[in-house]
Amino acid sequence: MKKFACVALAATLTAQVAAAATTVDNAAIANEKDGANWLSYGRTYSEQRFSPLADINAQNVGNLGVAWYMDLPEHKSLLSTPLVVDGVMYFTGSFAKVIAVDTRTGKELWTYDPKVIDAAGDRGRVMWDSNRGVAYWKGKVFVATGDGRLNAIDAATGQEVWSVMTVDPKLAYFINGAPRVFNGKVIIGNGGTEWGGLRGYVTAYDTETGKQAWRFYTVPGNPADGFEDDAQAMAAKTWTGEWWKHGGGGTVWNGLTYDPAFNRIYIGTGNGSPWNQKIRSPGGGDNLFLCSVVALDADTGKYVWHYQTVPGETWDYNSNMDMVLADLTIDGKPVKAMMHAPKNGFFYVIDRATGKLISAEKIGRATWATHVDMKTGRPVEAPNARYEDGEELVYPGPLGFHNWHAMSFSPMTGLTYIPTHDLPALFTDKGIKPTSWQSPSFQFDPGVDLGREDMPLTIDASVLMAWDPVKKEKVWEQKLPGAWNGGTLATAGNLVFQGRTDGKLVAYRSTDGVPLWMFDMGVGISAPPITYAVDGKQYVALLAGWGGAAASMVGSITAQHGWTYGVHPRRLVVFALDAETKLPKAPPPTFAQPLAQDDFKVDDLLAEQGSFLFQRNCSSCHGGGAVAGGYAPDLRASQAPLYPEAFKEIVIDGSRRQQGMPQFKELSDADLNAIHHYIRRQARKATAAAQSGK
Ligand code: HEC
Numbered sequence: 074m075k076k077f078a079c080v081a082l083a084a085t086l087t088a089q090v091a092a093a094a095t096t097v098d099n100a101a102i103a104n105e106k107d108g109a110n111w112l113s114y115g116r117t118y119s120e121q122r123f124s125p126l127a128d129i130n131a132q133n134v135g136n137l138g139v140a141w142y143m144d145l146p147e148h149k150s151l152l153s154t155p156l157v158v159d160g161v162m163y164f165t166g167s168f169a170k171v172i173a174v175d176t177r178t179g180k181e182l183w184t185y186d187p188k189v190i191d192a193a194g195d196r197g198r199v200m201w202d203s204n205r206g207v208a209y210w211k212g213k214v215f216v217a218t219g220d221g222r223l224n225a226i227d228a229a230t231g232q233e234v235w236s237v238m239t240v241d242p243k244l245a246y247f248i249n250g251a252p253r254v255f256n257g258k259v260i261i262g263n264g265g266t267e268w269g270g271l272r273g274y275v276t277a278y279d280t281e282t283g284k285q286a287w288r289f290y291t292v293p294g295n296p297a298d299g300f301e302d303d304a305q306a307m308a309a310k311t312w313t314g315e316w317w318k319h320g321g322g323g324t325v326w327n328g329l330t331y332d333p334a335f336n337r338i339y340i341g342t343g344n345g346s347p348w349n350q351k352i353r354s355p356g357g358g359d360n361l362f363l364c365s366v367v368a369l370d371a372d373t374g375k376y377v378w379h380y381q382t383v384p385g386e387t388w389d390y391n392s393n394m395d396m397v398l399a400d401l402t403i404d405g406k407p408v409k410a411m412m413h414a415p416k417n418g419f420f421y422v423i424d425r426a427t428g429k430l431i432s433a434e435k436i437g438r439a440t441w442a443t444h445v446d447m448k449t450g451r452p453v454e455a456p457n458a459r460y461e462d463g464e465e466l467v468y469p470g471p472l473g474f475h476n477w478h479a480m481s482f483s484p485m486t487g488l489t490y491i492p493t494h495d496l497p498a499l500f501t502d503k504g505i506k507p508t509s510w511q512s513p514s515f516q517f518d519p520g521v522d523l524g525r526e527d528m529p530l531t532i533d534a535s536v537l538m539a540w541d542p543v544k545k546e547k548v549w550e551q552k553l554p555g556a557w558n559g560g561t562l563a564t565a566g567n568l569v570f571q572g573r574t575d576g577k578l579v580a581y582r583s584t585d586g587v588p589l590w591m592f593d594m595g596v597g598i599s600a601p602p603i604t605y606a607v608d609g610k611q612y613v614a615l616l617a618g619w620g621g622a623a624a625s626m627v628g629s630i631t632a633q634h635g636w637t638y639g640v641h642p643r644r645l646v647v648f649a650l651d652a653e654t655k656l657p658k659a660p661p662p663t664f665a666q667p668l669a670q671d672d673f674k675v676d677d678l679l680a681e682q683g684s685f686l687f688q689r690n691c692s693s694c695h696g697g698g699a700v701a702g703g704y705a706p707d708l709r710a711s712q713a714p715l716y717p718e719a720f721k722e723i724v725i726d727g728s729r730r731q732q733g734m735p736q737f738k739e740l741s742d743a744d745l746n747a748i749h750h751y752i753r754r755q756a757r758k759a760t761a762a763a764q765s766g767k
Contacts, residue, residue, distance in 0.1 A: 095107075095159050097209050097210055097212075098211060099256065099333060102117055102118050102254070102255075102331075103118050103333045104117065105121075105125065106125055108125040108604075108605070109606040109607070110157055110158055110605060111124075111156055111604070112157075113253065114156075114208070115395060115397070115479060116603070118331050118332065118333055119330075119482075120395050120396065120398065121397055121482040121563070122481035122482070122563060123481055123485075123565075125564075126565060126604055126605075127565040128566070128610070128611040128650070129564070129568070129604070129649075131566060131589060134566070134580045134590045135589060137580070137590055137648050137652075138653050138654070139648055139653070139654040140647045140648060141179040142644050142646045143181070143644060143645040144642065144643070144644055145616075145618070145645060146643060147166070147170075148166035148167040148170070148618060148643045149167045149202050149620060149643065149704075150202050150203040150599065150619065150624070150704065151166060151167070151599065151618025151620060152206075152599050152600050152620055153165040153166075153204055153205050153206035153207070154205065154251065154479075154560075154603060155206070156208075157176065157603070157614075158209055158228070160177055161173055161174070161175060161176065161182065162174045162176050162614065163207050163209065164616060164645070165204040165205070165207055166204075166618075167202040167204070168189040168218075168733075169187050169204045169219060170186045171184070171207055171216050171226060172185075173214075173228070174645070176605075176607050176612070176647065179647075182231070185216070185224075185226050185232075185233070187216065187218045187222065189219045190730060190731055192218065192220040193219055193220040193247075194220075196220055196221075196242070196245065196246075196247055197733075197735035198690070198736075198737070199245045200219035200248075200265075201620070201625060201693075201704065202219070202733050203599075204216070204217075204219070204249050204251075205249060205251045205477070207252070208254045208259060209228065209254070210257070210259065212227065212228050213226065213228055213234060214226045214228045215252045215259045215280070217239070217248040217251070217252050218248060219247050219249060220242070220247065221240035221246050221248055222237065222238055222239065223237050223248075223252060223259065223278060224236040224237075225280065236283070237285070239263065240263055244265070244269055244271060245265040245271060246264070246265045246269075248261065248262075248264065248326075250327050250329075253329045253330075253331055255331040255333075255338065255371055256371055257279065257280050258279060258286050259280050260275055260276065260277045260278075260329055262275045262324060262329065262340065263324055263325070264343065265324065266320065266324055266343060266345070266346035266519075267348075267517050267519050268515055268517060268518075269512055269513060270318065270319040270320035270346055271321075271346050272291075272317070272321050272346075273290070273292060273324035274289060274291060274324075275288070275289055275340050275374075277371075277374060286374070287373060287374030288374065289304075289340070289367075289369055289376070290305060291324070291325060291343070291362045291363070291365075291367065292312075292320075292360070292361070293317075302375070302376065303376070308361035308362055311358045311361045313354045313355060313357060314353075314356060318512075319352065319353050319512050320346040321346055321353065321360070322343055322344055322346030322363055323344075323362055323363045323365075324343040325340045326393050327341065327394065328341030328393050328413075329341070330395070330396040330397070330398060331371060332368075332425060334409055334425070335409075335425060336372065337369060339367070339368050339411065340367050340369065341365075341391075341394060341395070341396055341413070342362050342364060342365045342391065342393070343363070343391040343393055344363065344386055344388075344391040347510070347518070347519050347520025348389045348471075348519040348520055348521055349387055349505070349507075350386065350459070351507045352505070352520045354385070355507055357385055358385060359384035361379065362379055363386050363391075364382050364391055364392045365379045365392055366380050366411065367379040380421070380430060382413075382421065382452075383452065387459050387500075388417075388471065388500065389416070389471035389519065390415065390417040390441075390473065391473075394414055394415050394416065394476065394479075395413075395480060396413050397412045397413070397481075398410070399412065399484060401543055402543065408424055409425045409426055412480075412482065414474075414491055415475065416473025416474060417439060417441070417469070417473070418438065418439025418473075419433050419435055419439065420432075420433070420435075420436045420545075421433050422542050430450040432542075433452075434545045436493075436540055437468075437469065437475075437538075438534075439474060440455060440458070440467055440468040440497075441454060441458040442454050442455060443455055460500045460501065460521070463501065463502055464500065464503060465499070466497055467498060468495070468497045469497065469498075470497050471519075472556065472557070472622070472623055474493050474494060476622075477560075477621075478557075478560040478561075478599075479560035481561040481562055481563040482563065483583055486539075486567075487541060488540060488541055488542075488583065489540045489542055490538070490563055490569045490583070491538045491561075492553070492559065492560060492571060493536055493537070493538055493553075494556040494623075495532075495535050496528065496556055499523065501522040501523075501524070502520070502522065513689070516689040517689050518689060525687075525688050525697070525698065527628040527629050527696075527697055527700045528628050528629060528698075529629070530555075530629055530633055533555055533556050535552075535558065536552055537551045537553055537558070537561070537569075537571055537586075539569075539586055548585075550586065551588065553573060554573055554574055554577075555631070556574070556627070556630050556631070557599070557624065557627070558598075559571055559573065559598045559602075560600075560601030561601065562601060562613075563583055564583075567582055567584060568582065568583055569581045569583045569586075570604075571602070572594070572598030572599070572601070572615055573597075574619075574634055575634055576594045576596055577593055577598075578594055578602065579592075594644070594656075595641060595656065596636055597641075597703065598618075598619070599618065599619055599620045600618070602614065611650075612647050613649075614647045615645075615648075616645055617642070617643065617644045617645075618643040623702065624636075624702045624703050624704045625702060626693055626696065627696070627697055628698045629700050630702075631702030631703060632665070632696065632700050632701060632707075634662055635661070635664050636662070636702075637665055638704065639706070640660055641659055641660060667709035667710050667759040668711075668715070669753075669756055669757050670715065670753060670756070675750050675753050675757065679746065679747045679750035679751075680753070682750075683748040683749065683752070684751045686740075686748050686751075695708050700755070705734070709752055709755050709756035709759060710756075714745075714749045714752050715749075717742065717749075720745050721742065724737050724745060
C-alpha cells in the first residue's frame with residue numbers, strides 16, 4: 074500500500090515549480106506541498122525534512138550524478154542546511170559567512186562576512202567556526218554569529234540591514250545555531266555552558282527593525298533579584314543551593330520549532346551549568362527547565378507547558394535536538410504530535426495540544442535509566458548512574474545517542490530516520506569539591522571529569538535507525554562508519570539521504586533501508602542534504618566539510634577517517650539525474666604522523682600539568698588526548714611546539730588568530746613548556762603503539 078502512494082505522488086509532483094516569486098511568510102514556510110523551495114532550517118515549520126519531490130526516486134537514484142559544484146576553499150567546517158528560495162540558495166560557511174548562489178548558473182551572487190573573529194575577542198577560544206544555517210523572511214536573510222550577534226541581510230544585495238548583540242559579551246556565550254522566523258519575528262538562543270557559568274534564554278526580535286519583542290529564560294535567576302515571570306518562580310522551586318552563581322545552564326543552542334497550529338514556539342533546552350548536579354543544585358531537585366521541551370506563546374514568549382526529559386540532569390543530556398511535528402494516529406485517534414529524540418537515548422512522542430507524554434521508548438544503549446514510568450512521565454534511573462560513588466561508566470556519553478544532526482520524518486512511511494552515536498563516557502568527580510568548585514572563565518570545565526585519554530575505536534557502534542513512532546519499534550537500521558554522521562533527508566521518492574563521516578553520501582530506500590546509491594565526496598560530511606527543484610527539475614544539494622564538536626574534541630573516533638586539517642576540499646555539491654560533471658579528485662585520507670623526538674626527555678610531572686592545561690584550553694579544538702579529529706592541526710605532528718619562540722608566538726601572542734587559532738594571553742612560558750611535555754608524551758604513545766602494531 075505504501076508503494077502505491079509513492080507512485081501516485083511521483084506523478085503529480087513534477088509540475089510543482091514555483092512560478093511567481095515566493096513571499097516567504099508563515100503560509101509559505103508552512104506549505105508542505107511546495108517541493109521547489111526549501112525555506113527553513115527543517116524545510117518547513119514541521120521540521121520534518123521531508124520533501125514531496127519524487128522525480129529522483131528509489132527506481133532511478135542509481136543515475137544520480139554531479140550537476141555542478143562550488144569550491145569553498147576559504148571555509149573549514151561546513152555544517153549548514155542551505156535554504157533555497159526561487160532558485161537562489163543561501164547557506165553559511167565558516168565563521169557565519171553567508172553565501173548566496175544562483176542555482177541556475179552555479180554562480181555566487183554575494184558573500185556576507187560578519188567578521189566574527191574580530192568581534193569575538195577572547196570568545197574565539199570557546200566557539201568553533203561552525204554555523205548551522207540561516208533563516209529567511211520577506212526578502213531578508215538572518216544569521217547568528219559565533220560572537221553572539223543576530224544580523225539581518227538584504228537577500229538581494231547581501232548588505233547588512235540591522236545587527237543586534239544578543240548576549241553579554243563578557244560571558245562565554247556563543248551561537249552556532251540557525252534562527253527561525255514566524256509572525257514577523259526572528260528567534261535565537263545560544264550555547265557555551267562548558268566554558269563559563271551561563272543562564273540560558275531565547276530572544277525574539279522584530280524582523281524589520283531588530284527590536285527585541287520578548288525574551289524567555291530557561292532557568293531561574295537569583296530569587297533575591299525578583300523573577301522575570303511566573304514560570305521562573307515555578308522553576309525556582311525545583312532548585313537547591315545557590316545555583317545562580319553557576320548560571321544554571323539550559324542554553325537553547327539548536328532545536329527551535331514553530332507550530333502554526335497553536336501559534337507556539339517550542340524550545341529544546343540544554344544541560345546544566347555545570348553538568349554535575351552535586352555542584353549546581355546540591356540538594357537535588359528537577360532543575361526546571363533544564364533538558365526539556367518548553368512550549369511558549371509565539372507572540373508573547375509566555376510559558377504554556379513543558380516536558381522534562383531528564384530531571385536533575387548530571388550527564389550533559391540536553392534536549393537541544395530537533396522537535397519534529399506531525400499528525401499521527403495513535404490508538405485510533407488523530408494526535409497533533411511532537412517527536413523528539415534528545416541525547417539521552419529515548420524517543421518521545423508528546424501531544425502538542427497539552428504537552429502530555431504519549432510515549433517514551435528507549436531506542437539505543439542508555440544505561441542511566443531503565444525506562445520511563447508512563448504514570449509519572451519520569452525516567453527510572455539505574456543505581457549509581459549519577460556517579461554517586463564518584464565514578465561510573467554511562468551510556469550514552471555527552472555526545473548523546475542522538476545529537477544536533479537532524480532526524481527526518483516521512484509521512485509516507487510513517488518512520489523517523491535518526492542518525493545515532495553509540496558512545497559511553499566514564500564520569501568521575503572524585504576529588505572535585507562541590508562547595509569550592511568555581512565556574513570556569515573561557516576554559517573547558519563541566520564540573521565532572523571525563524578522562525583525558527583518547528577514545529578507543531572499538532567502542533563505537535553507531536547506526537542510522539528507522540523508528541516507527543506509533544508502533545514504537547525499530548523497522549530497520551544500517552551500521553555507520555563511526556560516530557558523528559550527518560542529519561537525514563527523507564523524500565517522496567522512497568529515499569533517505571545521509572552524508573557520513575567517511576565522506577560518502579548515501580541514498581537508502583526509506584521503507585527497508587537498502588542502500589541504493591553512494592557517492593564519495595572526498596571529505597567527511599557533517600551537514601545534512603536538502604532537495605529542491607528549479608525549472609521543473611529536482612536537485613539534491615549538500616555541503617561537504619568536516620566539522621562540529623566531535624570533529625574537534627573526540628580524538629581517534631573521528632581521526633580514524635583521515636580528514637587531517639587543511640588537506641581535503643570544502644565544497645557545495647549539487648546532484649541531478651543523469652548528470653555527469655566530474656569532481657576534481659580529492660587527496661586520499663591522510664593521517665597525522667606524530668613526531669616522537671626521541672632526544673627530548675619527557676618529564677612526567679610536567680606532562681601531567683600539561684595534560685590538565687591542554688584539557689581545559691586546547692582539547693576542544695585539537696582533540697581529546699591530543700589526537701586531532703580534523704578540526705585543527707594535530708599538535709603531536711606539529712613542528713611549532715618544538716620551538717618555544719614559535720609556540721609562544723602562535724599561542725600567547727595570537728599570530729594565527731585570523732585562521733581560527735585563538736590567543737591565550739594568560740598562559741605563561743612555563744605553561745607552554747608543560748603543554749609541550751604533554752604533547753610529546755602523547756606523540757610517543759602513538760609512535761610506540763604504531764611500532765608494536767596496535
Ligand atoms: C577554538 C579552537 C582552538 C583552540 C581552543 C586552540 N586552537 Fe590551536 N589552532 C586552531 C586552529 C583552527 C589552528 C590552525 C590555524 C591555521 O590554519 O594556521 C590552530 C593551530 C595551532 C598551532 C599551529 C600548528 C601548526 O603546526 O601549524 C599550534 C601550535 C596551536 N594551535 C596550539 C594550541 C594550543 C597549545 C592550544 C591550547 C592552549 C590551542 N592551540 C587551542 C584552533 C584552536
